[in-house]
Amino acid sequence: MNEERVVGIGRVPSNIRQAGAKMLWIGIWLIFMSAPVDDLLDGGRSTVQEVSGWTGLAVFVAAYLVLVFRQTARTLSPRAVYGALAFLGLLALGLALALGSAWLVLFVYVAVSCGAVLPLRTASWAILGVTALMCLLALPDAHVVKDAVPLLVPALLGGFAMTGVRQLVRTTVELKAARATVAQLAANEERLRMARDLHDLLGHSLSLITLKSELAGRMLPDRPDMAAAQVADIEQVSRQALTDVREAVTGYRRPTLPGELAGARTALAAAGITADVPPECDVDGLSAEEETVLAWALREGITNVVRHSGARHCTVTLTARQTLDGRRCELRVRDDGRNAAVAAHGNGLTGLTERLLTVGGSLSTEADRGFTLTVRVPIGSGA
Known part of the structure; x- marks a missing residue:
């Protein structure tokens, strides 16, 4: 910072x-x-x-x-x-x-x-x-x-x-x-939520694995075939628990638009850039995948502004538009910097383009008295 x-x-x-x-x-x-x-x-x-x-x-x-x-x-x-x-x-x-x-x-x-x-x-x-x-x-x-x-x-x-x-x-x-207190309360609530989720995910599975392990241990000398069946069950339960944990971690790591909008305001303020960022996302109908891609796009756009643009002002807009191909959500990040060429050819935009293809979205850039990143994603397309 x-x-x-x-x-x-x-x-x-x-x-x-x-x-x-x-x-x-x-x-x-x-x-x-x-x-x-x-x-x-x-x-x-x-x-x-x-x-x-x-x-x-x-x-x-x-x-x-x-x-x-x-x-x-x-x-x-x-x-x-x-x-x-x-x-x-x-x-x-x-x-x-x-x-x-x-x-x-x-x-x-x-x-x-x-x-x-x-x-x-x-x-x-x-x-x-x-x-x-x-x-x-x-x-x-x-x-x-x-x-x-x-x-x-x-x-x-x-x-x-x-x-x-x-x-x-x-x-x-x-x-x-007050803001520091709210942030601390939000962090505490998130930790409690993670603790509840992990307990719900692993509590039953680990208890079942423990019981079946004890049962298999008692069966092993006299009934090895039944012990083997219990071991197979243990393997199945442990694999399912691992799958559940991976899905939960993926959900925790998935960026969200409200979080990225708040992060954009913080990052721009820390860099001394005047920020015009909407307080929240008011676009309805976005699926989790579409919101995730837009969140990654916003993060990439703000990162380019902070690191490469040398800008004094940055504007972020997030609107829903009706087109001939259906409703689309348009994210636009515009700055008044003079280092547009650096941002336009970065590896981040290349990776962002690949992410957009998975949901049928598109990306365009414009370097005129600054740099403008425009991302369009279909709303509720199920792509």
Whole structure:
């Protein structure tokens, strides 16, 4: 499985590259710090004010980045969260009182931090409180009010938008956990089904073989002819048990369309290819052999896309069509890659063509701005 190049929502960075990408995503919003930076660069401040301003700004930005980054990567303790938010709020308050209205923008970042790290109900009140404090600081001076009004929308919108992002992160994490649980339950159910099938297949046969073996052993000294008959029965029962096991294993190994559709989505996502795959097979009337051939065709097509195409997007369609020769199921795998020639002449397609012949199906390929594999199988033909 290829390593993903981006850090997904709610996923903890696992290496320096992913940590850098997440930090860049968080730090890009620091562009709105231009107001306090311009205020310090204008040159109208004393040396003490400039040193205090640059130091306070650097400490504020560092605390903001660490708080938001750590909270989105690993949840901090409530005491640490509230302590960090109190530090950011007091630092923003002190800088705004000491250096003027240009520093009110720091309260926007405090509001965003509240939305990023606090529980939903607490975050809502905290965002409103931080915004109200910013407005109170601006009330005594009409010029300051003029500077603070444009910050109202970013403070409220940024804070509440971050609460939405947190809810999305939580939902994503819960969805992944639920999918993992469902997969585990499905695997457990499959193991139980296999255990039941093997018990039904072999329990009676092995018991019968054991009884006949004991009986043959007792008959062997005095009645060898009857013992030989029991041995013949043992051979017949064991051969039938072996046949049943082989048929059962063949059934387990037979690919199915729902399984291959799910596997296609997983394989394409792992390869970084945008997938448009139907959630399930809605074609009725397919026999087991026809479904198996279509499943092999889908597996082969997705394998070619992942290994050879270099594509960015892949579309899978599965439809039933009425033709002059009867109903046919058409499977189409199309990608936008540029290595169509490699896939078109592979041994996999040759073997797939031979499989299709057993059910009266056909295969066609097209290499035009990508590669398209089209497989048609008659529905319910009994071939």
